[in-house]
Amino acid sequence: MKKVSILGTALLFLGASGLFAFDVGELAKRSDHGFKPVVVKDWQAPDEKTIPNNMFGEYVRYGKALVQETYKYIGPEVNDPKMRYAGNNLSCNNCHLDAGTKKYSAGFMGVFANFPQYRPRENTIGNIEERINGCMQRSMNGKPLPENSKEMKAMVSYMYWLGQGVPIGAKVEGVSLVKVDRKIIMSRAADPIAGEKVYKEMCASCHGDNGQGVKREGKAMGYEFPPLWGKDTYNTGAGMFRLIKSADWIVANMPLGATSDARILSDDQAYDVAAYMNNYDKERPIKANKEKDFPDAVVRAADSDIGPYNDDKNRHQHKFGPYKGIIIPAK
Ligand code: HEC
Numbered sequence: 221m222k223k224v225s226i227l228g229t230a231l232l233f234l235g236a237s238g239l240f241a242f243d244v245g246e247l248a249k250r251s252d253h254g255f256k257p258v259v260v261k262d263w264q265a266p267d268e269k270t271i272p273n274n275m276f277g278e279y280v281r282y283g284k285a286l287v288q289e290t291y292k293y294i295g296p297e298v299n300d301p302k303m304r305y306a307g308n309n310l311s312c313n314n315c316h317l318d319a320g321t322k323k324y325s326a327g328f329m330g331v332f333a334n335f336p337q338y339r340p341r342e343n344t345i346g347n348i349e350e351r352i353n354g355c356m357q358r359s360m361n362g363k364p365l366p367e368n369s370k371e372m373k374a375m376v377s378y379m380y381w382l383g384q385g386v387p388i389g390a391k392v393e394g395v396s397l398v399k400v401d402r403k404i405i406m407s408r409a410a411d412p413i414a415g416e417k418v419y420k421e422m423c424a425s426c427h428g429d430n431g432q433g434v435k436r437e438g439k440a441m442g443y444e445f446p447p448l449w450g451k452d453t454y455n456t457g458a459g460m461f462r463l464i465k466s467a468d469w470i471v472a473n474m475p476l477g478a479t480s481d482a483r484i485l486s487d488d489q490a491y492d493v494a495a496y497m498n499n500y501d502k503e504r505p506i507k508a509n510k511e512k513d514f515p516d517a518v519v520r521a522a523d524s525d526i527g528p529y530n531d532d533k534n535r536h537q538h539k540f541g542p543y544k545g546i547i548i549p550a551k
């Protein structure tokens with residue numbers, strides 16, 4: 221009798237938990253600021269020539285340089301060991317293209333106006349410094365910059381300058397990423413074998429046969445073409461390691477020259493090549509304590525490959541799809 225009731229409870233638990241996959245509606249609710257955001261259309265980057273010649277301008281310029289040539293100031297090869305905050309030789313600019321001004325490449329135009337904000341990965345309200353340090357510890361595989369360091373103040377100053385005139389909380393057209401067709405990701409798993417073919421035809425000429433990229437000569441000079449896997453790139457805690465996020469980024473930005481309006485890859489190709497480059501047979505730095513990410517499974521990113529999940533799908537399916545039954549669309 222005892223056994224049966226335990227089994228019964230276990231089944232009940234399984235059944236109930238199956239109702240709560242990643243809930244887009246719940247995320248929207250938690251992210252709500254309580255006011256209707258203004259929409260900014262046709263955002264244009266401000267003119268560099270207007271950066272003032274004073275201390276503020278100096279920080280803005282240094283912040284831009286840090287974004288564009290991160291490896292030169294805080295990379296693992298800089299002379300001063302205390303300044304080696306980043307763990308790889310990437311630059312922020314390798315993903316946040318054109319110094320964070322390119323639309324749909326996770327640009328920085330709307331960032332300053334949108335923090336503090338709810339962060340599902342930490343399940344708390346985060347500030348802009350913490351968000352930058354999120355990328356420092358994941359995309360840059362490094363250490364957090366002290367919030368009062370010159371480097372942190374400089375990057376924040378640059379984002380402030382870039383976001384001048386954007387009202388607080390506004391949605392700037394072209395921020396974040398485009399979305400590959402959600403019908404595709406709901407209906408099929410990404411295929412790393414099809415992705416390998418895409419990689420060889422469309423990516424390897426720049427990023428190399430082994431995803432190793434092409435490094436510039438000399439110390440702390442970064443990459444001409446950055447590595448996609450291997451020791452010197454983003455770690456397993458990075459957004460780029462997650463399948464949907466990475467496909468969304470790739471489709472409007474790669475091969476180099478692609479934009480949201482002039483795409484080169486189809487959505488299917490972006491989905492598959494993202495699975496290929498982020499597959500488990502590729503070496504990449506491991507993010508420590510990744511199991512602490514997304515402490516609340518209700519808003520755990522659908523493509524996070526570490527559970528526990530609030531649905532009955534396994535880790536493999538969260539990593540590669542299909543995402544039907546994993547994502548509950550907003551009502
Ligand atoms: C390997 C790629 C990569 C690198 C390198 C990288 N990031 Fe990111 N970053 C991302 C992705 C992907 C996102 C998430 C974009 C989204 O979800 O809209 C992101 C988001 C951000 C955000 C939040 C953007 C927003 O719209 O709220 C900030 C700020 C940021 N990164 C700063 C930086 C800084 C500063 C650096 C360099 C120190 C850096 N990132 C390096 C990939 C990268």
Ligand code: HEC
Pocket residue numbers: 310313314315317318418419422423424425426427444445446447448453454460470474475476485493494497
């Ligand atoms: C013509 C050369 C070229 C081709 C082809 C190309 N890329 Fe890139 N890729 C670049 C460059 C250059 C950057 C860095 C951009 C910058 O810093 O301005 C980059 C950045 C990236 C990044 C972010 C940085 C990193 O190291 O993770 C990813 C991911 C990426 N490319 C994936 C791809 C994929 C997938 C393809 C094929 C569909 C592809 N690229 C094709 C040149 C290329």
